[in-house]
Amino acid sequence: MKEVTKNIIKKDAFGLMLGKPVYTNDLAPKDSLIVKILRSPHAFAKIKHIDISEAEKIEGIECILTYKDVPKNPITRAGQGHPEPSPHDWYILDEYVRYVGDEVAIVAGKNENAVTKALKKIKVEYEIFEPVLDFEKAEEHSSIIHPEKEAHSMFEIGFNAPKNIAASYEMQIGDIEEELKKCEVVVKERFYTQAQAHVAFEPHSATSYIDMHGRLVIISSTQVPFHVRRIISEAFDIPIRNIRVIKPRIGGGFGGKQAVHGEPFVAAVTLKTGKPAKLIYTRQEVFESTYRRHCMRFDVTLGATKDGKLKVIDMEGLSDTGAYGEHALTTFMVAGSKTLPLYNKVNAVRFKGKVVYTNTVPAGAYRGYGAIQANFALESALDILSQKLGIDPVELRKKNMMNEGETSPIFKIMGEGREGAEMIIKSCKLNECIEEGMKLIGWKEKYPRIKVSETKVRGVGMAIAMQGSGIANIDMASAILKLNDDGSFNLLIGATDLGTGSDTILAQMAAEILNVSTENIIVYSSDTDLTPFDTGAYASSTTYVSGHAVQLAAEKMKKLIIKEGAKKLEIPEEKADFDGEFIYEKDGNKRVSLKELATVLYYTENQKQLVADASYVGKESPPPYMAGFAEVEVDIETGKVKLINYVGVVDCGVTINPNLAKVQIEGGIVQGIGMALFEDVKYTQNGKLLTNNLMNYKIPSRMDIGNIIVKFVESYEPSGPFGAKSVGEIGIDTPPAAIANAIYNAVGVRITQLPITPEKILNAIK
Amino acid sequence: MRIKLKVNNKTEEIDIEPHEILLDVLRKLGYYSVRRGCDTGMCGICTVLFDGKPIPSCSVFAARADGHEITTVEGLEDAKAFAKLLSEEGADQCGYCSPGLILNTVYLKKIGVKDLNKAKIKLIGNLCRCTGYESQHRAITKFLGVTK
Ligand code: FES
Ligand code: FES
Numbered sequence: 001m002k003e004v005t006k007n008i009i010k011k012d013a014f015g016l017m018l019g020k021p022v023y024t025n026d027l028a029p030k031d032s033l034i035v036k037i038l039r040s041p042h043a044f045a046k047i048k049h050i051d052i053s054e055a056e057k058i059e060g061i062e063c064i065l066t067y068k069d070v071p072k073n074p075i076t077r078a079g080q081g082h083p084e085p086s087p088h089d090w091y092i093l094d095e096y097v098r099y100v101g102d103e104v105a106i107v108a109g110k111n112e113n114a115v116t117k118a119l120k121k122i123k124v125e126y127e128i129f130e131p132v133l134d135f136e137k138a139e140e141h142s143s144i145i146h147p148e149k150e151a152h153s154m155f156e157i158g159f160n161a162p163k164n165i166a167a168s169y170e171m172q173i174g175d176i177e178e179e180l181k182k183c184e185v186v187v188k189e190r191f192y193t194q195a196q197a198h199v200a201f202e203p204h205s206a207t208s209y210i211d212m213h214g215r216l217v218i219i220s221s222t223q224v225p226f227h228v229r230r231i232i233s234e235a236f237d238i239p240i241r242n243i244r245v246i247k248p249r250i251g252g253g254f255g256g257k258q259a260v261h262g263e264p265f266v267a268a269v270t271l272k273t274g275k276p277a278k279l280i281y282t283r284q285e286v287f288e289s290t291y292r293r294h295c296m297r298f299d300v301t302l303g304a305t306k307d308g309k310l311k312v313i314d315m316e317g318l319s320d321t322g323a324y325g326e327h328a329l330t331t332f333m334v335a336g337s338k339t340l341p342l343y344n345k346v347n348a349v350r351f352k353g354k355v356v357y358t359n360t361v362p363a364g365a366y367r368g369y370g371a372i373q374a375n376f377a378l379e380s381a382l383d384i385l386s387q388k389l390g391i392d393p394v395e396l397r398k399k400n401m402m403n404e405g406e407t408s409p410i411f412k413i414m415g416e417g418r419e420g421a422e423m424i425i426k427s428c429k430l431n432e433c434i435e436e437g438m439k440l441i442g443w444k445e446k447y448p449r450i451k452v453s454e455t456k457v458r459g460v461g462m463a464i465a466m467q468g469s470g471i472a473n474i475d476m477a478s479a480i481l482k483l484n485d486d487g488s489f490n491l492l493i494g495a496t497d498l499g500t501g502s503d504t505i506l507a508q509m510a511a512e513i514l515n516v517s518t519e520n521i522i523v524y525s526s527d528t529d530l531t532p533f534d535t536g537a538y539a540s541s542t543t544y545v546s547g548h549a550v551q552l553a554a555e556k557m558k559k560l561i562i563k564e565g566a567k568k569l570e571i572p573e574e575k576a577d578f579d580g581e582f583i584y585e586k587d588g589n590k591r592v593s594l595k596e597l598a599t600v601l602y603y604t605e606n607q608k609q610l611v612a613d614a615s616y617v618g619k620e621s622p623p624p625y626m627a628g629f630a631e632v633e634v635d636i637e638t639g640k641v642k643l644i645n646y647v648g649v650v651d652c653g654v655t656i657n658p659n660l661a662k663v664q665i666e667g668g669i670v671q672g673i674g675m676a677l678f679e680d681v682k683y684t685q686n687g688k689l690l691t692n693n694l695m696n697y698k699i700p701s702r703m704d705i706g707n708i709i710v711k712f713v714e715s716y717e718p719s720g721p722f723g724a725k726s727v728g729e730i731g732i733d734t735p736p737a738a739i740a741n742a743i744y745n746a747v748g749v750r751i752t753q754l755p756i757t758p759e760k761i762l763n764a765i766k
Numbered sequence: 767m768r769i770k771l772k773v774n775n776k777t778e779e780i781d782i783e784p785h786e787i788l789l790d791v792l793r794k795l796g797y798y799s800v801r802r803g804c805d806t807g808m809c810g811i812c813t814v815l816f817d818g819k820p821i822p823s824c825s826v827f828a829a830r831a832d833g834h835e836i837t838t839v840e841g842l843e844d845a846k847a848f849a850k851l852l853s854e855e856g857a858d859q860c861g862y863c864s865p866g867l868i869l870n871t872v873y874l875k876k877i878g879v880k881d882l883n884k885a886k887i888k889l890i891g892n893l894c895r896c897t898g899y900e901s902q903h904r905a906i907t908k909f910l911g912v913t914k
Contacts, residue, residue, distance in 0.1 A: 013853035016867065018846065019799020026798045113783075114800035199895050201803040201811055201862040251801075251862030252896050283804045323902045499860025499896055557879025562811050623856035653843065659901075666898035694893070702899040710900075 003511040003518050004722045010501045011523060012249065015692040018566075022249035024221045028207035029276035033062050033162045035262075036115045036279070038105040038122050039289060041095035043131030043359040043687030044657040047095045047104065047124055049283035055107070055121035058134050059115030063272050064122070065106040067093040074150040075235050077259040078326040078364065079224030081474045081535055083154035085417025087166055087325040089146050092235055092264045097126075098145055098323035099359050100688040101288035108269040131359035135295065135320035135686050138164045138356035145323065145357040148635030156468060157329045158354070166325030167355040171413050183303030187361065187385045191300065192375035192753040193736070195320070195681040196293040196674070197691075198366055198701050202251020204287045206262035207272040207278035207303055212285040215671030216267060219246045223257045223496050224536030229528045232267055234607030247526035253498040254671070258538045287692040291364030292354070292681065294331050295320040297682060298377035308391045310343050311383075311399040315374065317353030322362040324472070327369070329681055330416040334468075337369035337420060338623070339378050340651050341408035342466055343400045347411070359687055365538060367671060368732040371467055374755060379463035379680040379737030383744065393741065394434060394443065395465055404428040411620075418490075421472035427725065429651040430560075433627035437462065437649040439630035441707055445736055448745035455637045458644065459746025461630045465733035468621035469717075477546035478532035478615040479553040480508060485637050487595035488520045491553075494534025494630045496544035500728060501660040502542040506550045509721055510654055513554035514545070515580025516594075520723035532613060540726030543656060545618050547721035552614030560610045561594065568592050568605055605754060609692045622717050624725045625651040625722075628734025630671070630742040639745060639762030641677060641705040648731060651715045654723035658712070661727045668731020674700045676736040680755050769832040774841020782828045788814070791828040792838065799823065799839040799865040803893070810892035813866035814838050820870050821889075839865035844872045852904040859896035867902065868894045875910055882912045 017023055022488065052064045076089040094105055105122055109115040132141045146161040156166030178185060206220040222228050225245040233240045248259065261281040269277035281290065293491040296319045303312035317335060321328040336351035344548055368375075386393040386695060402408065404425060412422040438444065449459040480492040491510050507521035514520075523671035533545060558578055565583025566576035569590045577586055584591035603607060624684040629647040634640070648669050678698045682690040691697035710731075716723035736754055744750050749764035770777045777797050788813045791801045791823075800823055803811030805826040814823045815837035839845050844904075845868050852858050870892055871885070879885050885906055894902065906912070 007854070007856070009853045009857070010858055012848060012861070013858045014846070015841075017849040017858050017864040019797070019865050021798040023801070023862070025801075201809065201893070201895055202862070203802070212865045250860060253858040254895070283802075283806070284795070303806060377859060422844050482844065499862075502858065533794060552800075657856070663856040663859060663897050663901045666900045667896050668898070670898035671895070679823065693806045694804045701905070702886050702891050702892060708898060 001512060003426050003499040004656050005654060005658065008504060008508055008518050008657055011024065011504045011507060013099060016249060020435045020634045022126065023202055024205035024207060024248055024279050025706045027219055027248050027633045028278040030211055032276040032278040033108040033110065033269060033273065034115050035106060035108045035111050035266055035277050036119055037103050038107060038119050039263060040100060040102040040104050042126055042128050043100050043133065044129040045097050045126035048127050048638050048664045049125040050105065051123040052421050052460040053194055055118040057156045058114050058118045058121065061118050062110065062275065063269055064118065067095050071235065071237055073235050073237065075231055076326055077310040079227035079258045079536055082230060085157055085329050087151060087153045087159050087329055089151040090324050092268060096329055099299060099361055101322060101361065101575050105583065106265045106268055116582050124387045124390055131687050132164060133359060133683065135356055135358050138358050138631045139354065145359060155471060156272040163573060164357045165354050166321045166357055167329035167332065169329060170352035172350040173409055175571060176312060176348045176350050178316050179348040180303045183311050184306045185304050185317060185385065185388050187381055187388060189381050189752060190301055191380060193296050193373040193376055195363065196366060196753050197678050197697055198256035198285055200252030200254055200256050203283060204257065204261040204290050205280045206266045207276065209276035210270060210274055214246055215242045215271060217246065217385040218263050219248060220263050220308055222247055223253045223498055223538055225496065225526045225528050226494060226533055227536055228260050228263055232263055233265055236267065237270065238663045239682050242373045244529045247496055249281055254367045255369065255538060258365040259291065259538065261290050265711045284692045287697065288361060291741045292361050293756040294363040296335065296373040298374060300377050300381040303387065304382050304385055304695035305367060306394050307481055308389050308399050312348045313340060313343060313346050314350045319353065319355040319365060320358050321355050322358055324362040325357065326362055331370035333416060335374035337410055337414035338371035338467055339374040339710040341410045342464060343641050344402045344406055344408040346399055350375055360683065361619065367668065369729065370737065371765055372672065373466050374592045375463065375733045376736035380740050383680065383741045383749065388394040394438065394462060398431065398434065401430055401464060402428055403431065416471045421620050426719065427622060427651065427653055427715045428625055429713045429715045430625045430627065432713040433625060433649040433651055436713060437647050438626040440647040441631055442709065446631065452633060456635055456747045457634055458631060458633045458741045460629060460631045461738050461741025461745050462627060463734040463737035464742060465626050465730060466623040467540055467726065467733065468623050469544035469720065471616045472618050475535045475541045475545045475690045476615060476617040477534040478613060480532050480611060481553045481557045483598055483610040487597050487598045488522060491521050491523045491550065493525045493532045493546060493550065494531045498537055500664060501657060502537065504700055505543060505656045505660065509547050509550045510554040512722065513551060515560055540728040543724050544720055544726050545616060547724060548616040549614050551721045552616060556612035556614060557610065560628065564601060564606065564610065565592055565597055568597055568600060622718060622719055622725050624650060624727060624730045626650045626734055628738040629737040630735065631747060632739060632742040634746045634761065636747060636765060639758035639765065641756065641761065643673060645707045645709065646673065646735065649711045649713060650730060651713050652727040652730065653715050653717035653720050653725035655712055656722060664727045665731035666708050668729065669708055669735055670700050670705055672732040672735030673705055675754060676739040677755055679686045680757065716752045722725050767829065769828060771831055772835045774837055779814040786827060787824060787830045788826040788828045788831050789823040792823060797838045797840060801862060803862065810870065811863050811866045813869045813914060815869055815873065821871050842872055844875065848872060848909045851908050852902065854907045857897050857901035857905050863892065863894045869904055870911060880910055880912055882907055885910060889891050
């Protein structure tokens with residue numbers, strides 16, 4: 001392979017790094033009205049009266065909108081396929097406010113000063129209700145967070161608003177109770193994971209204007225431009241054809257931008273005033289009023305025989321979706337579907353639970369998407385079981401885990417929001433991942449612990465994980481290739497590069513098929529007017545799903561080139577071939593260069609534009625796999641944990657661009673480390689987020705992470721483009737469990753609640 | 767009030783409000799490499815060189831910069847060389863944090879830092895959420911000529 005599997009430099013590398021204006025705020029029209037949002041100071045209240053008269057008088061204010069001024073169409077902000085598996089329970093503005101930071105009014109003015117002043121002058125009278133702040137008390141709470149009759153689900157998702165339930169799910173294979181009776185060893189434990197914040201460094205940003213045709217144009221830092229277009233159309237009752245969404249460069253997403261955030265507010269202002277508008281979130285707003293990870297609680301029961309055969313997995317979960325039910329059902333189902341198949345030899349498995357509303361920051365998509373939460377629970381429980389059995393945790397996993405050529409009934413039963421897709425795993429090198437990881441961390445020498453000094457102990461721990469590659473039968477992508485008159489190609493894709501380098505990777509794939517250099521492929525991604533449809537960058541779908549579409553389009557283009565080349569050479573099509581530079585006669589010596597053919601095609605002979613397009617929807621979602629190994633040093637006097645080494649060995653099929661794949665994994669691991677050790681979300685008693693800036697919400701710095709060592713094992717996924725699977729999410733999944741297991745192995749305390757702070761360790765030691 | 771700045775060796779004069787922040791004024795002047803990542807001086811993304819030394823431009827009043835020299839990544843000679851190393855490691859993910867990191871690292875080279883651990887400590891305030899830092903460190907090692 002010439003272009004694929006090469007470390008090609010990102011197409012946008014220098015533009016991004018050397019400060020070209022590329023992000024939404026750089027591209028917003030210079031005369032944009034500044035938009036800011038008046039936000040609720042109460043966790044749960046009804047607006048009794050709102051007086052904007054004083055605010056309107058401030059010089060420079062152009063428009064102030066309250067719930068009375070915008071359509072009240074229930075939508076979901078979640079950028080998912082249609083119909084969405086998330087309840088429609090959100091309104092552009094509403095008379096109810098459901099968390100501290102919820103939107104009360106939209107203010108737009110000529111400058112920042114005026115708008116800030118106006119925000120202070122708006123007088124709101126609230127009827128305050130008792131908020132639901134504890135997700136374990138949400139069900140059947142006396143306060144009902146969504147009492148409005150408009151809220152509904154698009155299909156059956158277990159939505160039960162009067163009980164504060166956004167979604168619920170249950171599935172079972174075999175008889176749990178009967179099988180448990182037969183087990184010699186049983187483990188039962190409860191685990192909690194917290195609400196991690198994404199902290200993508202570019203804050204959520206959107207700008208809008210009306211174009212010369214009177215259409216609404218939105219430029220937005222989004223992972224899902226086509227979903228944004230559809231949702232805005234629903235929210236405002238304007239036809240999709242009258243909206244254009246442009247995605248420029250994005251400063252990180254991680255799932256946080258798989259939704260509409262600022263778009264409805266700038267759109268409301270532009271539609272009202274006819275003027276350009278922009279809304280750039282402050283860091284505080286990003287924390288308080290966009291998305292965070294769903295906190296979850298899992299009760300895990302495992303049953304096994306004495307010789308370490310896992311027979312039963314029973315997981316009951318409770319998930320906290322915050323004030324709105326975005327991704328409520330799907331993150332919860334993924335928690336099951338992306339962990340349970342890891343141990344596919346059990347006799348009985350059950351997964352059930354509820355996703356409840358609370359009056360806190362709404363939860364949404366975040367890298368790992370449920371899988372990381374359940375992985376922490378299941379992979380911690382597995383280590384507890386290994387202790388009870390007296391079997392090395394690595395051996396226990398090897399005995400019970402999935403192998404190549406095997407399947408799991410879970411694949412068919414659990415999809416994202418509906419049934420999944422049956423599949424036999426054609427590529428799974430977990431075994432090799434584990435072997436390699438053990439070597440790299442030095443498991444044999446270091447397990448379980450080494451005493452470093454009187455007060456310091458080092459321990460190693462591990463966990464395995466799987467993810468998916470797009471959502472089978474739902475995620476759709478398409479690509480268009482266009483030949484230019486100099487022999488170069490435009491690749492138009494709806495796929496959304498968030499900084500991962502997907503534009504480059506997709507160009508590499510096209511180049512590989514066409515046998516040209518990646519430089520010859522000019523990529524334009526994500527503009528709903530100009531690029532073909534793509535469900536967006538989420539669920540680890542870009543390489544696998546969008547990549548497939550690109551591959552197919554490139555194959556078509558190659559055929560077109562051969563066909564037109566043959567015509568030019570005046571030979572039958574079957575006799576012609578294309579080597580990337582020339583279209584040539586297979587057993588003869590006629591040839592024409594692509595460059596010449598292109599010029600001729602457009603200016604003189606057989607004149608026609610060559611365009612090829614293709615679409616793809618995955619029939620299955622082959623999982624990438626990973627084994628993660630942590631080496632920690634615990635100070636038993638202070639409870640402080642120092643991460644010494646983290647080894648991640650990954651099977652993601654063929655790496656299209658090994659460098660970029662590696663950085664994806666490294667970045668994922670570090671976010672996972674943050675979730676395991678630092679990232680802590682705290683609220684006041686009244687439900688205001690305390691950790692609403694980077695002083696109080698600590699993400700890993702370069703000194704917190706020790707050594708990160710990432711390796712890929714060789715594997716080939718036959719259903720993937722060029723043998724590739726996805727790589728976007730898997731990296732984040734193992735650190736919480738692997739680090740918790742390492743801490744246990746070091747000092748014998750089992751922390752079941754993330755993040756694992758020194759305080760928790762010290763309390764447990766004492 | 768009117769201030770005079772020398773940005774990337776070009777003299778700029780601009781009317782500002784007394785409370786305006788250097789970051790915003792630089793963006794107004796069209797230096798889009800200067801970006802806001804936090805509001806609290808914690809992320810290092812808005813770094814510029816102020817009379818040759820790195821500072822977070824989000825935490826400085828523009829008025830204080832009157833008469834001073836500011837360098838952004840657009841005007842930094844060594845920026846391209848380091849950016850090339852970063853890109854070769856795939857360390858340019860979303861790129862939002864890159865200008866700040868580049869300014870700080872180029873400064874480290876200027877003051878002769880050659881030890882990776884020292885460099886890491888100095889760069890502790892340059893946060894990145896995408897890369898997980900290791901690829902940056904591989905590029906920094908090459909750029910500073912770190913000797914083991
Ligand atoms: S924006 Fe200046 S330090 Fe974060
Ligand atoms: S590359 Fe995205 S924050 Fe550093």
